[in-house]
Amino acid sequence: MTAPFLEVENLHVHFAGRSRLFRSAMPTVKAVNGISFAIEPHRTFGLVGESGSGKSTVARAVLQLTDVTAGTIRLDGADVTRVPREAELAFRKRVQAVLQDPYSSLNQVHQVRTIVGDGITRHFGIKPGPEREQRILALLDEVGLAGEFLDRYPYEMSGGQRQRVSIARALAVEPGLIIADEATSALDVSIQSQVINVLRRVQADTGVAFLFIGHDLDVVRHVSDDVGVMYLGYLVEQGGADGVYDLPAHPYTEMLIASVPVPDPAAQAERRALRQTFKKDTEPPSPSDLPVGCPFANRCPVAMDICTELMPEATAARHGGHVRCHLHTSGPVLAGESVVPYIRSASTAR
């Protein structure tokens, strides 16, 4: 097994809530609460969860765009939890990102040439000229855009074309890791599959590691080797992508799967029945007021008394990863098996 390129260990990110207006202390927002994962070169780790579950905060912490409260981030074995200013440029060359909104993540005033070329000039010292032009053309080709796009402005391109430009911009510095935060979420399905294919090919060609963030487990599973399911800043389940998808051990993972509608009326009728076993009118607790026990307890159809009293520890799951749920530690011990049959029988018993 190759050494991981990115290692995140016990990461915590808390935002001190301070009101500008009144200078009074506000409750701390606990956005990320002790998560760990690693990504090897050539591999993709998928992070999935509802909005507000902390996925983007993990990305921003790794990208040095937000301060880490506790924990360690390592790149190729070296600590990069807090990169000093003089080392920032070297760090930027190794970690790049493709951000969610294809409209606001490109500056309207620059042509594709500048958007993609900036990184080449900054990191390889190649000034605008024929050599840089050649490199930009090669990058555009890699993401499936013709040379005529060199002179385009962002407002002259569709969403899918813009995301390709974002990918080319990230590739320009030849990074070891690309973080794709909801990079395909705003696109039409047909365009989403084009962009996903581009990402796959880029990985095959360059061996770059991907951290792929999304809210649609079907998409995340498709592009990822491993996935982590986030809920309120916790990784409640993680493991191989197919394993987690086929044998979900956490009720929340099952809720996510049941929620994505499939383009097949018969199969969807089944998914709909499953999703209806979950509570309809409860919302996740606030990240500034976390419950003592399991954070999912108020929405969980199979919650037990212990769930509101004690935070479940991570236990090994049948799919080879782990899960944080009392069904696997105390109560009806599922011992890492899939929770799906249990939820079904519980819901029909009611």
Add this chain to the structure above:
Amino acid sequence: MSDASTAVAVSAPQPVQAARARSGFWMRLFRNPLTVAAAVWVTLLLLAWLWPGLLAPHDPYAGDVTLTRTFEGPSWDHWLGTDGQGRDLYSRVVFGARFAVNSILIAMVVAIGLGVPLGLFSGWRGGRADRVVMWVNDVLFSLPIVLLAMAVIIILEPSLPSAMLGVGIAMATRFVRLTRAVTLAEKEELYVDAARITGLSPPAILRRYITPNLLPSLIVQVAIISGAVILIGATLSFLGIGAKLDDPDWGVMLARARFDFRLEGIWQIVPAGGALVLTVLAFNLLGDGIRDSLGRDAASSSLTVPRKVALPPVVQLHASGAVLSIRDLAVGFPAPGGMVNRVLSDVSLEVFPGETLGVVGESGSGKSMTMLAALGLTPAPGYLSQGSVSFDGREVTFLPEQEWQEIRGRDIGMIFQEPVAALNPALRVGRQLMQSLLVHTDMSKSQARARAAELLAEVQVPDPERRLDQYPHEFSGGMAQRVGIAMALACEPKLLIADEPTTALDVTVQGQTLDLMAEVQQRHGMAVILITHDLGVIADAADRVLVMYAGQVVETASVSTLFSRPRHPYTRALLDTMPQSHRGHGDLPVIGGVVPSAAAWPDGCRFAPRCEFATDQCRTSVPLLEAVGTDLVRCVRHAEFEFGPHAETSA
């Protein structure tokens, strides 16, 4: 993949449009005759500044030594007359441009030189630095401008440049505010994060990314402040603390009209005052003109809209019993060069009570436009160019807006994509729910409030009584969408139109929202039109489906037929691209290219450039809807295809 990339490269006629948008700025700017006049005046001013001798026939300082031709009115020798020393007033006015433009230059260099960097710094750094800068700035901002100018004059010497230095400092506070506001807004944009990730330093980001976005508002501000600077300069000169008493400065000339103690001297007010007023006016008009021409929306307002053509109603076309029936609807948008883009053509649909009609297609295919046009809401400058719409058995194609408003609020409920944005942020949710009840029914206030609480309970918002008194920002996206559904239900509509109601929501909340809509429909028995780009949502909620592509309906079928036996290659391809259709991790099938923009739709089948089955017959004729049972399909070759349910491909 390679065919997809070439297709992308081929389709996309946009650069021409972009070039047009850029040159369009000047066209829009000079469309307004007032702006043209202002530009001419400012050009004259600049000419007078550069080569006053060219425009002025006399020396502005040399008077008539004999003092015989003083205080003259306009004459052939002196177009605007003479002053108390017999100097030519026209020439003095021309030379006055020197002082005016110099004043602007000094003040603007100081104002921009100080204000923009400080604003950038303050906005970018934020925190304590920002607070200190803004505190000092606000204090200076609140002082009268003339006072600041006098302070500088006292420290330095009484001259126009030092007065303008003071004015510049005062005006800098305006630029600090503007620049900081723009910086604060741009700083939050994702592209700034992207620039940091690329490794650009903060000064580089400020210079290359934020400043260009600042420029448009800066230019407008410069034009308007220039007018103010000239006025203040003249005031200072008038007060005797600006230009010297001998100078042909407009303010000094005004002052002389007073100091000359002769009734005839009053005439001097006219040339100097006129030049002053016209210059200030010109700068303001120019500023307004630039501002009006800069906006993106301004581009469309310049196009002319053809008159609506009223068509004879063709009621017999409509299916009886349908809640909403649309026949052969077409919508045109005027395009540059007198062209018309037909963004919709031959769109027909009907929806019956208790039924959910799903409308699916990629963005830009015309789903929302169909609904807007059918409900009399075609956005300007678009117009209905053909077709007939009947609602509840009544012909409504060209209903007057007033009558439409009644129908829309009462008989048709609408739900939108951005649930929070669809609510008025300044009004409590309860008030918004009550509004349509009070307008469309004869309920009293207390009855309406009770009904509003009932509605919230019906859409399963917990604690409805308390929620009524909250503002929209206190609602999560999912809860806000429930409020949206409650509002749509308020008057028991016959038709509910939901335009991408779950697209902005989390998948878990999407499921809950779909369940809620189904429940509500069952209880009230209304017809629902559900617009979405997600075939999964269609499979979940629709009874019948309409697939749209490039402004046309390409297939209609019952939901089970559509998924088990899609007939149109586009429907087939859409199904294939969904990741849910694939178990493995291999490449996903793609539809090469993008939906072309309306200006570039091909003559034959509009899907032909992206269709793998296209032959010559698809490119020459426009295939019409053909019946297959009750299902319709727009494809000349559909009978040859035997598409099964999508295959589970795995790699």
